Amino acid sequence: MKQSVNILISGGGTGGHIYPAIAIANELKKRNVNAKFLFVGAKDRMEMEKVPQAGYEIKGLWITGLQRKLTLKNMAFPFKLISSLWNARKIIRKFKPDVVIGTGGFASGPTLKMAQSKGVPTLVQEQNSYPGITNKLLGKKVNTICVAYDGLERFFPKDKIVKTGNPVRQDLIEISDNRVEAQDYFKISKDKKTLLILGGSLGARAINQLIEKNIEWLVKQEVQVLWQSGKLYYQEYKKYRNLEGVEVLEFINRMDYAYAAADVIISRAGASSISELCIVGKPVIFIPSPNVSEDHQTKNALAVVEKNAAILLKQSELDGFVSVFEGLLHDDYKQQELSENIKKLALPKATEHIANEVEKLINS
Numbered sequence: 001m002k003q004s005v006n007i008l009i010s011g012g013g014t015g016g017h018i019y020p021a022i023a024i025a026n027e028l029k030k031r032n033v034n035a036k037f038l039f040v041g042a043k044d045r046m047e048m049e050k051v052p053q054a055g056y057e058i059k060g061l062w063i064t065g066l067q068r069k070l071t072l073k074n075m076a077f078p079f080k081l082i083s084s085l086w087n088a089r090k091i092i093r094k095f096k097p098d099v100v101i102g103t104g105g106f107a108s109g110p111t112l113k114m115a116q117s118k119g120v121p122t123l124v125q126e127q128n129s130y131p132g133i134t135n136k137l138l139g140k141k142v143n144t145i146c147v148a149y150d151g152l153e154r155f156f157p158k159d160k161i162v163k164t165g166n167p168v169r170q171d172l173i174e175i176s177d178n179r180v181e182a183q184d185y186f187k188i189s190k191d192k193k194t195l196l197i198l199g200g201s202l203g204a205r206a207i208n209q210l211i212e213k214n215i216e217w218l219v220k221q222e223v224q225v226l227w228q229s230g231k232l233y234y235q236e237y238k239k240y241r242n243l244e245g246v247e248v249l250e251f252i253n254r255m256d257y258a259y260a261a262a263d264v265i266i267s268r269a270g271a272s273s274i275s276e277l278c279i280v281g282k283p284v285i286f287i288p289s290p291n292v293s294e295d296h297q298t299k300n301a302l303a304v305v306e307k308n309a310a311i312l313l314k315q316s317e318l319d320g321f322v323s324v325f326e327g328l329l330h331d332d333y334k335q336q337e338l339s340e341n342i343k344k345l346a347l348p349k350a351t352e353h354i355a356n357e358v359e360k361l362i363n364s
Helices: 013-031 047-053 072-095 108-117 133-138 173-187 205-220 235-244 255-261 271-281 293-305 315-329 332-343 352-364
Strands: 007-009 038-040 060-061 099-105 122-126 144-147 162-165 195-199 223-228 248-250 262-266 283-284
Touching: 007 013, 007 072, 013 038, 013 099, 013 122, 013 271, 013 352, 038 047, 038 072, 060 205, 060 248, 060 332, 072 108, 072 144, 099 108, 099 133, 099 352, 108 122, 108 133, 122 133, 122 352, 144 352, 162 315, 173 255, 195 255, 205 223, 205 235, 205 315, 223 255, 235 248, 255 271, 262 271, 262 315, 271 293, 271 332, 283 293, 283 315, 315 332
Parallel strands: 007 038, 007 099, 038 060, 099 122, 122 144, 144 162, 195 223, 195 262, 223 248, 262 283
Antiparallel strands: none
């Protein structure tokens, strides 16, 4: 990479867009300590807090997404878009980036669009098996599209696609060595199966209600439960910590330990979560959120389930949970099969491969 290089990164709205952006920046910074970084996000979104916490400067655009139904907010969208394009143009003119990276989210559209109009090399990192509208529109003119799933030539020019995977935390790669340490950390038995429930940092109402409905049955099955209820629901569900073998957590700080202790995992199907779970290699029951754009979580889960690497339980079919979970719990062969198959999908060096593609654009 050139000694003096300016790297502009835009991504946000959710952790699934922000953390890959930060991971890519960290890898590029490690390779070139003289590189200058600037992030562009959407005002009032979580990236405006998370990016500075990671040590990077960020500029905010006045931009939101279009609502699915007719609302007053949609009437303001054209004005927000014009404002964002104008401000993105000013940011690019002043910062003079050598490359612009988009990881998805509202702000990445105007930012990469203006970079393309100025002839600046651009790269999109698409986390999902079904791209959002912003990346689909940008994909026609970006130089490189880094993806995590097969089959995305349906949406993007084939010659621009590079399968890299999604950036993941490196502390997850050798979790099996930490199992006993993890069991001690959570103060759980080494003689019982452990179910890990993940609904995201805020929590998933449907998953929490499912576990509440079946928590006594799970305890009777001699299953101990690590239950991440999420920030929005912790106060409602923390009372179940009184049950033997049940730990309710608002947030899990040591995810490496949580994965190491788990025998079976219930999870949403966000792209970053799936990438982590492929590396972790434990049997997974995906319960995708149906309340996301293009139902992309279901599509993400199906890309894994179709390879016999996980189980899909739709939110509309949760009445069948006991049957599905009991079948998996008592079938060691099935657990082993799912574990081996999901590990085959892991791409643990995704961040390095994406950084390689960025460097190619800079050096070209």
